[in-house]
Amino acid sequence: MNIPVRKYDAVIVGAGGAGLRAAIQLSESGLSTAVLTKVFPTRSHTVAAQGGVAASLGNSEEDHWHWHMYDTVKGSDWLGDQDAIEFMCRRANEVVVELEHYGMPFDRTDEGKIYQRPFGGHMSHFGEKPVRRSCAAADRTGHAMLHAMYQRNVRANTQFLVEWMALDLLRDRDGRVVGVTAMEMESGELFVLHAKAVLLATGGAGRVFYSSTNAFINTGDGLGMAARAGIPLEDMEFWQFHPTGVAGAGVLITEGVRGEGGILRNASGERFMERYAPNAKDLASRDVVSRAMVTEIKEGRGCGTNKDYVLLDITHLDPKTIMMRLPGIREISIQFAGVDPIKDPIPVVPTAHYMMGGIPTNFRGEVVMPVNGVDQPVPGLYAAGECACASVHGANRLGTNSLLDLLVFGKSSGESTVEYIRKEVRAHPDLPHEAIELSRARLARLDAQRDGARVHDVREKLQRTMQDHCGVFRFADMLKQGVSKILDVEKDVASTEISDKSRVFNTARLEALELDNLVEVAKASLVSADGRKESRGAHVRDDAVDSPQCPNGRNDAEWLKHSLWYRDGNRLEYKPVQLQPLSVDTIELKKRAY
Amino acid sequence: MDAALNRLRWQCRRGMLELDLLLTAYFDARGASWSLAEREQFARLLDYDDTELWALLNGQTQSGDVGEQGLVERVRAQSPVRGSEVSISYPRGTS
Numbered sequence: 001m002n003i004p005v006r007k008y009d010a011v012i013v014g015a016g017g018a019g020l021r022a023a024i025q026l027s028e029s030g031l032s033t034a035v036l037t038k039v040f041p042t043r044s045h046t047v048a049a050q051g052g053v054a055a056s057l058g059n060s061e062e063d064h065w066h067w068h069m070y071d072t073v074k075g076s077d078w079l080g081d082q083d084a085i086e087f088m089c090r091r092a093n094e095v096v097v098e099l100e101h102y103g104m105p106f107d108r109t110d111e112g113k114i115y116q117r118p119f120g121g122h123m124s125h126f127g128e129k130p131v132r133r134s135c136a137a138a139d140r141t142g143h144a145m146l147h148a149m150y151q152r153n154v155r156a157n158t159q160f161l162v163e164w165m166a167l168d169l170l171r172d173r174d175g176r177v178v179g180v181t182a183m184e185m186e187s188g189e190l191f192v193l194h195a196k197a198v199l200l201a202t203g204g205a206g207r208v209f210y211s212s213t214n215a216f217i218n219t220g221d222g223l224g225m226a227a228r229a230g231i232p233l234e235d236m237e238f239w240q241f242h243p244t245g246v247a248g249a250g251v252l253i254t255e256g257v258r259g260e261g262g263i264l265r266n267a268s269g270e271r272f273m274e275r276y277a278p279n280a281k282d283l284a285s286r287d288v289v290s291r292a293m294v295t296e297i298k299e300g301r302g303c304g305t306n307k308d309y310v311l312l313d314i315t316h317l318d319p320k321t322i323m324m325r326l327p328g329i330r331e332i333s334i335q336f337a338g339v340d341p342i343k344d345p346i347p348v349v350p351t352a353h354y355m356m357g358g359i360p361t362n363f364r365g366e367v368v369m370p371v372n373g374v375d376q377p378v379p380g381l382y383a384a385g386e387c388a389c390a391s392v393h394g395a396n397r398l399g400t401n402s403l404l405d406l407l408v409f410g411k412s413s414g415e416s417t418v419e420y421i422r423k424e425v426r427a428h429p430d431l432p433h434e435a436i437e438l439s440r441a442r443l444a445r446l447d448a449q450r451d452g453a454r455v456h457d458v459r460e461k462l463q464r465t466m467q468d469h470c471g472v473f474r475f476a477d478m479l480k481q482g483v484s485k486i487l488d489v490e491k492d493v494a495s496t497e498i499s500d501k502s503r504v505f506n507t508a509r510l511e512a513l514e515l516d517n518l519v520e521v522a523k524a525s526l527v528s529a530d531g532r533k534e535s536r537g538a539h540v541r542d543d544a545v546d547s548p549q550c551p552n553g554r555n556d557a558e559w560l561k562h563s564l565w566y567r568d569g570n571r572l573e574y575k576p577v578q579l580q581p582l583s584v585d586t587i588e589l590k591k592r593a594y
Numbered sequence: 595m596d597a598a599l600n601r602l603r604w605q606c607r608r609g610m611l612e613l614d615l616l617l618t619a620y621f622d623a624r625g626a627s628w629s630l631a632e633r634e635q636f637a638r639l640l641d642y643d644d645t646e647l648w649a650l651l652n653g654q655t656q657s658g659d660v661g662e663q664g665l666v667e668r669v670r671a672q673s674p675v676r677g678s679e680v681s682i683s684y685p686r687g688t689s
């Protein structure tokens with residue numbers, strides 16, 4: 001079979017915040033750059049981000065990148081790499097101001113500077129008091145960001161391949177990445193996109209959980225592509241759960257609701273947060289609230305027939321306040337929970353929100369993997385955004401640091417790609433035909449499969465397995481069972497069958513191909529979670545005891561290291577955390593308390 | 595499903611989960627029986643930006659076009675989870 005080939009200098013997979021930022025760098029330096037995306041660029045998941053982007057501009061009060069760095073290291077529960085964190089926090093002002101020049105309509109102070117608002121975990125003077133550090137464009141920060149950067153790319157002649165799905169990385173015998181295979185949805189045809197370098201910016205993979213705040217497109221495609229090409233995935237056990245997702249639907253209810261006076265209650269109506277966080281109560285940090293909620297549920301104090309959610313109560317607020325300050329929330333609650341929060345409390349559960357792990361990179365955005373114990377770049381491969389692990393979020397991400405990550409590492413990965421293409425590759429390297437064959441075979445298998453499993457059923461089994469076995473609270477035996485269940489799911493994934501075999505925009509086929517990626521993410525998460533015998537950041541292990549040596553069950557003596565999961569052999573390796581920043585002193589290990 | 599309908603099905607995929615849930619539920623319930631005019635009207639709705647579409651579907655704004663506002667109301671009424679039993683399982687009741 002003849003597969004059509006298109007040639008570019010660089011191919012970027014993903015047109016969310018990270019992909020668009022990287023593309024600006026490449027196109028503006030004159031390289032021919034194709035950006036692939038499953039959905040129109042401004043419909044990427046970045047559009048959902050409302051909270052803002054962190055930068056220590058100091059427009060509202062004194063602030064410093066070093067304080068931001070401290071908060072990020074502490075937030076990460078010391079698992080973040082301090083070189084990458086310094087790099088990100090120092091470059092924040094530059095990338096935010098650049099974005100302003102691209103036309104981003106930030107909220108303004110009276111003097112016309114970028115207005116900054118407070119956000120959980122942002123402090124000044126190394127954790128002393130809250131500081132206003134988040135820059136936002138009303139409640140449409142992500143949306144405005146995508147628009148500003150999309151326009152800039154159009155001006156720079158970036159070539160968008162919209163409604164295209166990348167399938168596999170083309171990696172040659174020497175380990176170089178020289179392109180991707182991709183399917184054009186409109187024709188259903190397979191293409192080879194031949195490039196001197198490839199940059200992955202495919203976003204998160206929250207859809208591995210049954211309950212997630214993520215949009216349906218977040219299926220971790222870049223991670224699946226990397227894993228199939230022999231590249232390990234880093235720190236995949238670390239998932240951030242947002243405490244208040246609507247039970248069942250997953251839709252996020254913002255922290256603002258508790259800010260306005262919302263109270264969490266268990267089945268007997270008790271305001272249980274008073275027991276877990278006597279001072280901050282319902283406004284304690286995300287992980288504290290999530291843990292408390294799961295403890296209530298697991299000790300039998302959950303609500304409903306299955307006692308599997310708690311209630312977020314705003315019925316005591318004046319209906320006028322609700323209508324005026326929280327109109328969107330009332331609507332969400334009516335639509336997705338079937339309750340009017342003016343009259344009845346909203347059923348909520350901690351819901352998978354953000355993937356801290358991903359494709360391992362350094363702060364230059366180069367994908368790296370250990371060779372004889374030392375990290376080496378994978379030639380021709382770059383990654384940025386939620387699919388990448390730089391690692392700045394470590395075991396727990398600080399709110400608004402993700403949009404910053406997209407800008408900083410979108411830019412740095414773009415710069416590195418330009419430099420590599422200019423200095424290291426004269427002509428397009430030869431295409432590795434066996435790698436192309438892999439994609440062709442995946443499609444052929446799907447077309448030929450008989451008596452196979454239904455994609456929808458297999459995906460649900462996968463999501464239930466992750467939900468039940470890899471949540472906020474983790475138990476040794478449940479993790480073991482989870483690993484064995486997911487290996488069963490993997491067998492089903494290998495034999496999925498689609499009844500609709502049509503070519504054009506065949507959602508069933510696309511979902512089957514996405515499932516191939518979800519299963520890699522799920523295996524990586526469960527195996528890494530089973531491996532790590534401590535509590536850190538976003539999750540708690542039942543068997544990790546709290547002691548002076550191991551505060552909150554965090555065991556630095558044995559576990560201050562990154563996990564690397566390899567698809568081949570379904571095995572783990574570990575690598576040290578980079579504790580040495582670029583120019584300042586190490587932020588020393590401490591117990592994480594707020 | 596025919597190609598044009600397949601395309602609309604895919605385009606119900608958005609950047610916001612709220613939209614995924616509402617649009618997909620409505621499409622799955624009604625899409626197969628649409629007339630050509632109804633398809634075109636739905637396609638036009640999908641052309642909105644995510645934030646605009648969400649503002650319409652959560653009632654913050656109204657479409658100036660009566661026909662389109664009618665469609666918005668129908669999508670809103672086809673709530674994906676309303677009334678259904680919530681079921682999220684968590685490990686163990688004890689320990």
Ligand SMILES: Cc1cc2nc3c(=O)[nH]c(=O)nc-3n(C[C@H](O)[C@H](O)[C@H](O)COP(=O)(O)OP(=O)(O)OC[C@H]3O[C@@H](n4cnc5c(N)ncnc54)[C@H](O)[C@@H]3O)c2cc1C
Binds near residue numbers: 046051167402404
């Ligand atoms: C509800 C919600 C609110 C949030 N609010 C904030 C906030 O206020 N501040 C903050 O800092 N963070 C926030 N986050 C996190 C943040 O929004 C995300 O981490 C971030 O937007 C991810 O951006 P990205 O560029 O990496 O990926 P995305 O924006 O998800 O883009 C991924 C791109 O990859 C494309 N793609 C994927 N797979 C393929 C494939 N196989 N072929 C072709 N294209 C592909 C998609 O089409 C898309 O264009 C929030 C997250 C959620 C869920």
